[in-house]
Amino acid sequence: GAVVSQHPSRVICKSGTSVKIECRSLDFQATTMFWYRQFPKQSLMLMATSNEGSKATYEQGVEKDKFLINHASLTLSTLTVTSAHPEDSSFYICSAGRLAYGGYANTGELFFGEGSRLTVL
Amino acid sequence: AQSVTQLDSHVSVSEGTPVLLRCNYSSSYSPSLFWYVQHPNKGLQLLLKYTSAATLVKGINGFEAEFKKSETSFHLTKPSAHMSDAAEYFCVVIDGGSNYKLTFGKGTLLTVNP
Numbered sequence: 383g384a385v386v387s388q389h390p391s392r393v394i395c396k397s398g399t400s401v402k403i404e405c406r407s408l409d410f411q412a413t414t415m416f417w418y419r420q421f422p423k424q425s426l427m428l429m430a431t432s433n434e435g436s437k438a439t440y441e442q443g444v445e446k447d448k449f450l451i452n453h454a455s456l457t458l459s460t461l462t463v464t465s466a467h468p469e470d471s472s473f474y475i476c477s478a479g480r481l482a483y484g485g486y487a488n489t490g491e492l493f494f495g496e497g498s499r500l501t502v503l
Numbered sequence: 504a505q506s507v508t509q510l511d512s513h514v515s516v517s518e519g520t521p522v523l524l525r526c527n528y529s530s531s532y533s534p535s536l537f538w539y540v541q542h543p544n545k546g547l548q549l550l551l552k553y554t555s556a557a558t559l560v561k562g563i564n565g566f567e568a569e570f571k572k573s574e575t576s577f578h579l580t581k582p583s584a585h586m587s588d589a590a591e592y593f594c595v596v597i598d599g600g601s602n603y604k605l606t607f608g609k610g611t612l613l614t615v616n617p
Binding site: 386388416423424425426427428473475477492493494495496497499 | 605610
């Protein structure tokens with residue numbers, strides 16, 4: 383199947399610093415990427431939908447100034463956690479939808495990255 | 504609005520015995536349903552998907568699920584559990600309407616005892 387790569391897989395940073403997480407679709411073009419946050423032993427919570435060349439759409443309760451999303455190309459979306467604090471520590475996962483006639487979602491062509499574990503000290 | 508309920512947060516089975524992970528959904532439109540598996544500190548891997556074709560769906564690693572509209576269920580089964588099946592499993596729904604966002608269940612942790 384298609385491959386989505388996230389980098390870094392683990393990052394530890396000091397409180398107040400910014401951290402960038404990359405999500406790349408390696409062998410297909412992704413018009414839409416999704417960013418999720420997963421707390422320990424919980425399900426994935428959608429943070430935002432990232433569309434190539436346009437502003438991301440954030441879910442209710444997600445601070446857009448805190449979690450900056452850029453989707454500059456069809457193969458790369460980035461999530462930047464700005465001025466990170468310990469409560470931002472979490473597992474962040476991206477998924478990418480492959481271009482498909484009729485819309486990717488109905489065909490299940492949605493592929494997940496391996497996740498990035500952020501720890502803020 | 505769409506929602507997913509995974510009826511068991513934790514299922515424990517012995518190796519070689521059947522697995523049943525239960526999922527009920529609600530959807531305003533004809534839904535697409537998926538099961539994903541997540542191993543510790545890893546991303547999600549698609550096990551199988553239902554997209555309005557055959558109601559009995561076969562996936563990878565011997566898993567299958569049956570879409571039952573009358574019961575609004577999409578339970579995941581496997582005839583014989585293997586130690587490597589131990590992981591977190593998520594039932595996911597996508598509404599067939601204009602909303603293409605995934606809605607995740609809370610997950611079921613499957614443990615397999617030797």
